[in-house]
Amino acid sequence: MIVDRLAVVGLGLIGGSVALGARKRGLAREISGWDRDPSSLEAALAAGAIDRAAGALEEACAGADLVILAVPVRAAADIARAARAAAGGGAVVTDTGSTKESIVAAMDGMAGGARFVGGHPIAGHENSGFGAARAALFDGAPFIITPTASTSPGAEDLVRLFWTGLGCRVQRLSPADHDRLFALISHLPHLVAFALVEAVFGGVGSLERVRTFTGGGFRDFTRIAASDPVMWRDVCLDNRDRIIEALDYLDGELAILREAVSTGNGGALEKYFQRARERRRAL
Amino acid sequence: MIVDRLAVVGLGLIGGSVALGARKRGLAREISGWDRDPSSLEAALAAGAIDRAAGALEEACAGADLVILAVPVRAAADIARAARAAAGGGAVVTDTGSTKESIVAAMDGMAGGARFVGGHPIAGHENSGFGAARAALFDGAPFIITPTASTSPGAEDLVRLFWTGLGCRVQRLSPADHDRLFALISHLPHLVAFALVEAVFGGVGSLERVRTFTGGGFRDFTRIAASDPVMWRDVCLDNRDRIIEALDYLDGELAILREAVSTGNGGALEKYFQRARERRRAL
Numbered sequence: 001m002i003v004d005r006l007a008v009v010g011l012g013l014i015g016g017s018v019a020l021g022a023r024k025r026g027l028a029r030e031i032s033g034w035d036r037d038p039s040s041l042e043a044a045l046a047a048g049a050i051d052r053a054a055g056a057l058e059e060a061c062a063g064a065d066l067v068i069l070a071v072p073v074r075a076a077a078d079i080a081r082a083a084r085a086a087a088g089g090g091a092v093v094t095d096t097g098s099t100k101e102s103i104v105a106a107m108d109g110m111a112g113g114a115r116f117v118g119g120h121p122i123a124g125h126e127n128s129g130f131g132a133a134r135a136a137l138f139d140g141a142p143f144i145i146t147p148t149a150s151t152s153p154g155a156e157d158l159v160r161l162f163w164t165g166l167g168c169r170v171q172r173l174s175p176a177d178h179d180r181l182f183a184l185i186s187h188l189p190h191l192v193a194f195a196l197v198e199a200v201f202g203g204v205g206s207l208e209r210v211r212t213f214t215g216g217g218f219r220d221f222t223r224i225a226a227s228d229p230v231m232w233r234d235v236c237l238d239n240r241d242r243i244i245e246a247l248d249y250l251d252g253e254l255a256i257l258r259e260a261v262s263t264g265n266g267g268a269l270e271k272y273f274q275r276a277r278e279r280r281r282a283l
Numbered sequence: 284m285i286v287d288r289l290a291v292v293g294l295g296l297i298g299g300s301v302a303l304g305a306r307k308r309g310l311a312r313e314i315s316g317w318d319r320d321p322s323s324l325e326a327a328l329a330a331g332a333i334d335r336a337a338g339a340l341e342e343a344c345a346g347a348d349l350v351i352l353a354v355p356v357r358a359a360a361d362i363a364r365a366a367r368a369a370a371g372g373g374a375v376v377t378d379t380g381s382t383k384e385s386i387v388a389a390m391d392g393m394a395g396g397a398r399f400v401g402g403h404p405i406a407g408h409e410n411s412g413f414g415a416a417r418a419a420l421f422d423g424a425p426f427i428i429t430p431t432a433s434t435s436p437g438a439e440d441l442v443r444l445f446w447t448g449l450g451c452r453v454q455r456l457s458p459a460d461h462d463r464l465f466a467l468i469s470h471l472p473h474l475v476a477f478a479l480v481e482a483v484f485g486g487v488g489s490l491e492r493v494r495t496f497t498g499g500g501f502r503d504f505t506r507i508a509a510s511d512p513v514m515w516r517d518v519c520l521d522n523r524d525r526i527i528e529a530l531d532y533l534d535g536e537l538a539i540l541r542e543a544v545s546t547g548n549g550g551a552l553e554k555y556f557q558r559a560r561e562r563r564r565a566l
Binding site: 074122123124141142144171181182184185186188189190191192193194195197198199200201202203204207209210211213214215216217218220221222223224225227229230232233236240243244245246247249251252253254256257258260262266270273274275276277280281282283 | 405406424476485508510535552560
C-alpha cells in the first residue's frame with residue numbers, strides 16, 4: 001500500500017484506469033472519486049473502481065493523501081487549484097495531462113504549490129470514457145514527471161512511487177522540454193491522423209467506398225483519429241506554439257517528398273524511404 | 284483445385300504468400316517459381332511453397348495455366364510482356380501491383396493481351412521478403428480486379444476464382460479509378476507515415492529520446508513507415524499525378540488545422556476532430 005486515501009478526479013479513460021489499477025494492485029486503502037458527469041461516477045462505483053462517489057470535487061479531495069486529476073488540460077488549472085485548496089496541507093496533488101507547462105506554472109506560485117507535481121502517463125486509447133478504462137492500461141508505459149525547483153521532494157517521491165506501483169517506467173523532464181517533445185511525438189501524429197481521415201474521405205467522397213477498399217494498414221494508421229475531440233482541442237489550445245513548430249517540421253518533409261514525386265526522382269525517394277524505414281525499425 | 288500448373292514470379296511477401304496460400308488451400312497441382320534473387324527462390328523451395336525453382340522467368344512460365352506476377356510496379360510491364368510471351372496462348376497472366384493503369388495499358392495492345400488481367404490484393408505488411416510471407420495473408424482481404432473491354436471473360440473468371448480461393452473478396456474497378464482511389468486510401472498514408480517519422484526524428488534530434496518517450500500510439504501509427512522502399516519508390520513514380528493530388532488534399536486539411544490552432548479556435552478544432560472521429564469510427 002502506497003497511500004491510505006486516494007482521490008481520483010475525472011473518471012474517464014485515464015482516471016478510471018488509475019482507480020481500477022490502484023484497486024487491483026492494492027496501492028490505496030480507500031479510493032474516493034468525483035466526475036462532473038454523474039453517469040461516469042456511478043459506473044466507476046458500480047465497477048468497484050472507487051469506494052465512495054463524492055457529491056463535489058471538494059468532498060472527494062478532503063482528507064485524501066494523494067489526489068490524481070484526470071481532466072481535459074484546459075480545465076486542469078482551475079480544478080487543480082480547487083483540489084489543492086480542498087485537500088489538507090499534507091496531501092499531494094498531481095495531474096495526468098498531455099501538456100505540462102501551463103498547469104505547472106499555474107500551480108507553482110500558489111499556497112501549497114510545492115506539493116503539486118506535474119505528471120503525464122504515456123498511455124491512451126482511441127476509446128474514451130470510463131467504459132474504456134482498464135486496470136492494466138499503464139503496464140510498462142512511460143510516465144513523465146515534471147517537478148520544478150520548488151517541488152517538495154517528498155511529494156515527488158510519492159508520485160513516483162504511485163506510478164511505479166501502477167507499472168510505469170518513470171522519466172523526468174522539465175515542463176517546457178515535455179511540451180516540445182510531445183508536440184512532435186504525440187500531438188503531431190494525432191493531428192495528422194485527423195487530417196488524413198478528412199483528406200481521404202474528402203477525396204474519395206463516399207464512406208461506402210472507403211469501407212469497401214481499405215485494408216488493415218489504413219485502419220491501423222488512422223485508429224488514433226477516433227480519439228477524444230475535447231481532449232485534443234484542449235491540447236491544441238494549450239500547446240499552440242510547439243504544435244505549429246511540429247506542423248512546420250512535417251510540412252518541410254512533405255515538401256521534400258512532393259518535390260521528389262513531381263520530378264520523378266526515384267533515387268531521392270528510395271533513399272528517403274530507406275532512412276525512414278531504418279529509423280522506424282530502430283524503435 | 285483451380286489450376287493444374289501455377290507459376291509465381293517474384294517470391295517476396297506477396298508472391299511468397301500467394302504460393303504458400305495456394306499450396307495450403309490446394310488451388311494448384313504444381314507450383315513453379317522464379318525470383319531474380321536466388322536466396323528468395325531457395326527459401327520458397329525449402330519452405331515447400333513451390334515445387335520447382337525455375338532457372339529463368341521463361342522456364343517458370345512455360346506450360347503454366349496461370350502466371351502470377353508479384354514484382355515492383357516499375358519492373359512489372361517488362362516482366363509481364365516476357366511472361367506473356369513465354370507462357371502458352373491459353374495461359375492467363377495476372378499481376379498484384381499497387382498501381383494498375385500503366386501495366387494494363389502496356390498489356391492491352393500486345394498479342395495475348397486479352398489473357399492478361401490486372402489485379403491488386405489489399406494486404407501487405409511492413410516486413411518484406413519471403414521471410415514475411417504467410418499462407419493466410421489474403422484471408423478476408425479485398426482483391427481489386429481491373430479487366431478492360433478487351434479482357435477475355437474466361438481469363439477474368441479464372442483470376443476471380445483463384446483469389447476467391449485464397450480467401451479474398453473480389454471487387455472490380457477500372458484501372459484509372461483504382462489508381463485515383465488508392466492514391467488516397469493507400470499511397471498517401473504511406474507517404475505520410477514516412478514523412479512523419481522523418482519529421483519526428485528530425486525535430487526530436489535523438490533516436491534514444493524518441494525510443495524512451497514514445498507510447499504505443501506512435502508505434503502503431505508509424506508501423507507502415509517500415510514498408511519496402513523500392514516498392515514505394517515505384518508506386519510514387521508510377522502514380523505520380525494522383526499522388527500529387529492526394530498530397531494536395533492533405534495539405535488543404537493541414538492548413539485548416541494550422542489556422543484553427545494558430546488562432547486558438549477551439550470550436551473549429553473540436554468540430555473538426557469530432558467529424559474525423561465519426562468518420563473513422565464508421566469504418
